[in-house]
Amino acid sequence: MTVDSAREAAEARAQSGDARVGEPEVVDSPVATQRRGGQSWVTPGVERALSVASPIVLLLIWELAARSRLIDTRFFPAPSAVFATAGTMIQSGELWSNLSVSLVRIGIGFTIGAVPAVIVGLAMGLFSPIRAIIQPVVDGTYPIPKIAVLPLFIMIFGIGEASKYAIIAVAVTYLVLINTVAGVRNIERVYLDVGSNYRAGRLMMFTDIALPGALPMILAGLKLGMGVALLVIVSAEFVGAKSGIGYLIWSSWQVFQVEKMYVGLLVSALFGFGSAIVLNYLERILVPWKVR
Amino acid sequence: MPGPANPKVRLRGVTKRFLVKRRPVDALAGIDIDIQAGEFFCIVGPSGCGKTTLLRILAGLEQHDGGTIQVARDDPAADRGNQRPLNSMVFQEQSVFPWMNVRDNVAFGLKARGFSRRDRYDVAERFIHKVGLVGFEEALPHQLSGGMKQRVSIARALANDPEMLLMDEPFAALDEQTKLILQGELLRIWEDDRKTVLYVTHSIDEAIVLADRIMIMTARPGRIKELVDVSAIFGRPRQLESVRGSPHYGELFGRIWGQLRDEVSLTGNIDA
Numbered sequence: 001m002t003v004d005s006a007r008e009a010a011e012a013r014a015q016s017g018d019a020r021v022g023e024p025e026v027v028d029s030p031v032a033t034q035r036r037g038g039q040s041w042v043t044p045g046v047e048r049a050l051s052v053a054s055p056i057v058l059l060l061i062w063e064l065a066a067r068s069r070l071i072d073t074r075f076f077p078a079p080s081a082v083f084a085t086a087g088t089m090i091q092s093g094e095l096w097s098n099l100s101v102s103l104v105r106i107g108i109g110f111t112i113g114a115v116p117a118v119i120v121g122l123a124m125g126l127f128s129p130i131r132a133i134i135q136p137v138v139d140g141t142y143p144i145p146k147i148a149v150l151p152l153f154i155m156i157f158g159i160g161e162a163s164k165y166a167i168i169a170v171a172v173t174y175l176v177l178i179n180t181v182a183g184v185r186n187i188e189r190v191y192l193d194v195g196s197n198y199r200a201g202r203l204m205m206f207t208d209i210a211l212p213g214a215l216p217m218i219l220a221g222l223k224l225g226m227g228v229a230l231l232v233i234v235s236a237e238f239v240g241a242k243s244g245i246g247y248l249i250w251s252s253w254q255v256f257q258v259e260k261m262y263v264g265l266l267v268s269a270l271f272g273f274g275s276a277i278v279l280n281y282l283e284r285i286l287v288p289w290k291v292r
Numbered sequence: 293m294p295g296p297a298n299p300k301v302r303l304r305g306v307t308k309r310f311l312v313k314r315r316p317v318d319a320l321a322g323i324d325i326d327i328q329a330g331e332f333f334c335i336v337g338p339s340g341c342g343k344t345t346l347l348r349i350l351a352g353l354e355q356h357d358g359g360t361i362q363v364a365r366d367d368p369a370a371d372r373g374n375q376r377p378l379n380s381m382v383f384q385e386q387s388v389f390p391w392m393n394v395r396d397n398v399a400f401g402l403k404a405r406g407f408s409r410r411d412r413y414d415v416a417e418r419f420i421h422k423v424g425l426v427g428f429e430e431a432l433p434h435q436l437s438g439g440m441k442q443r444v445s446i447a448r449a450l451a452n453d454p455e456m457l458l459m460d461e462p463f464a465a466l467d468e469q470t471k472l473i474l475q476g477e478l479l480r481i482w483e484d485d486r487k488t489v490l491y492v493t494h495s496i497d498e499a500i501v502l503a504d505r506i507m508i509m510t511a512r513p514g515r516i517k518e519l520v521d522v523s524a525i526f527g528r529p530r531q532l533e534s535v536r537g538s539p540h541y542g543e544l545f546g547r548i549w550g551q552l553r554d555e556v557s558l559t560g561n562i563d564a
Contacts, residue, residue, distance in 0.1 A: 191387065193348075194381075196352070199377065204404055212389070287391070289432055
């Protein structure tokens with residue numbers, strides 16, 4: 001069968017309406033086999049090697065471009081210079097003192113934002129009157145960029161740590177709450193039927209069905225929340241702080257220590273990467289039935 | 293309907309109406325039936341005839357719109373606190389909680405009734421043994437086959453020691469061989485205490501081999517088309533192989549299919 005005749009046959013079948021769904025189309029087309037054969041050198045090992053090589057090559061190009069003055073090193077210092085600066089900052093303790101401050105802020109803010117969000121989200125998902133009361137408030141305030149309420153929070157909680165915890169907590173709360181509600185609402189109805197037929201009380205509906213059933217979505221919310229927490233704390237530290245990764249980035253820019261600024265960027269990237277690893281690990285432990 | 297004066301379940305003129313796109317659709321149009329205590333009662337009917345709805349009404353998961361439902365308690369004095377539940381349901385789909393291991397799934401009803409961890413695990417252990425899942429107590433459902441999951445589902449219902457077992461096509465999603473094995477095991481387990489069972493199925497074969505009586509339902513709105521007394525032909529305890537090998541089996545199958553065929557072709561026309 002030639003390619004054309006196969007395509008014609010397929011079209012004719014589709015038009016006549018008896019294109020059998022679910023049945024693999026058998027087309028002995030030379031084009032299809034050739035295309036697959038043309039990429040046969042791309043084994044999984046090769047793909048992995050390419051993935052490892054691409055950032056390294058990029059850094060090398062950057063390094064060479066900086067050394068040969070092809071790019072302006074005032075704005076784009078050579079990677080080697082950034083790493084050297086990072087080394088001295090680690091030794092002087094400057095890096096850790098700023099990083100630890102941000103970590104504590106994220107840790108506390110994230111916790112006081114996420115924990116109530118899970119509880120309220122479960123209640124909203126299970127009981128429609130509670131949802132009816134809270135949903136409009138959530139929908140109405142969610143579009144506000146969270147960082148925009150920082151001045152208000154500084155007014156309420158002062159310039160100290162409390163306002164930073166609050167701004168992170170608020171940013172995290174929305175994402176975790178919305179995901180938790182969606183998680184409960186998407187629980188297979190049959191699980192709730194089992195709970196009701198076996199006369200599970202409210203508490204058990206919460207702890208044994210709604211919470212574990214919504215857990216995959218809750219974890220998705222926590223992951224999003226962690227990303228936003230980093231975003232918010234760095235922005236908050238730009239303007240209202242004397243320490244932290246955001247402060248490091250901002251103050252380095254103001255005194256034009258560009259290498260230090262890059263170190264700040266590098267550290268926030270590493271933090272984002274590390275928190276994703278931790279949360280993925282948590283997911284494997286908590287929802288083994290969802291993770292493949 | 294004649295029969296003993298005190299049936300386990302007495303339905304009189306039970307109706308149910310759903311709103312589909314704001315238009316009322318009758319699912320059940322007056323069901324009158326008495327089900328005796330200890331009876332294995334099968335309900336067959338075309339898709340959408342309301343047989344699952346009837347079961348869900350009895351399970352307390354839906355409300356009926358008209359008629360009366362009376363259920364006699366085995367022991368009226370026992371209707372208190374953590375005592376025996378009236379019914380427990382075995383669902384058609386995947387209803388075993390994926391986040392609980394086999395033991396906690398089986399013990400779920402007992403936990404809901406306030407049994408201590410130790411007591412409910414003791415009971416669960418017995419029923420895990422009964423359904424042949426010893427050694428899988430700690431396994432999570434995603435590690436089990438479809439047949440094993442339905443064994444868990446059945447053990448969960450039995451461990452709850454209900455007066456009545458409601459089963460909604462529990463084996464419909466299983467492959468043929470697994471189904472044959474589980475049908476045999478279900479009967480073997482049921483022989484131990486002969487609870488009242490209401491069993492919904494679309495399989496004529498399954499209804500014949502399991503049931504004391506078969507209720508054939510019409511297409512929507514569901515009514516009773518015929519009641520077939522299987523226990524008059526096949527006694528207890530039963531060997532499924534000898535039931536299927538009996539000449540009466542073919543006769544019965546033909547008779548039930550004759551009744552169902554008209555109803556199925558009716559719904560077939562509506563769907564097309």
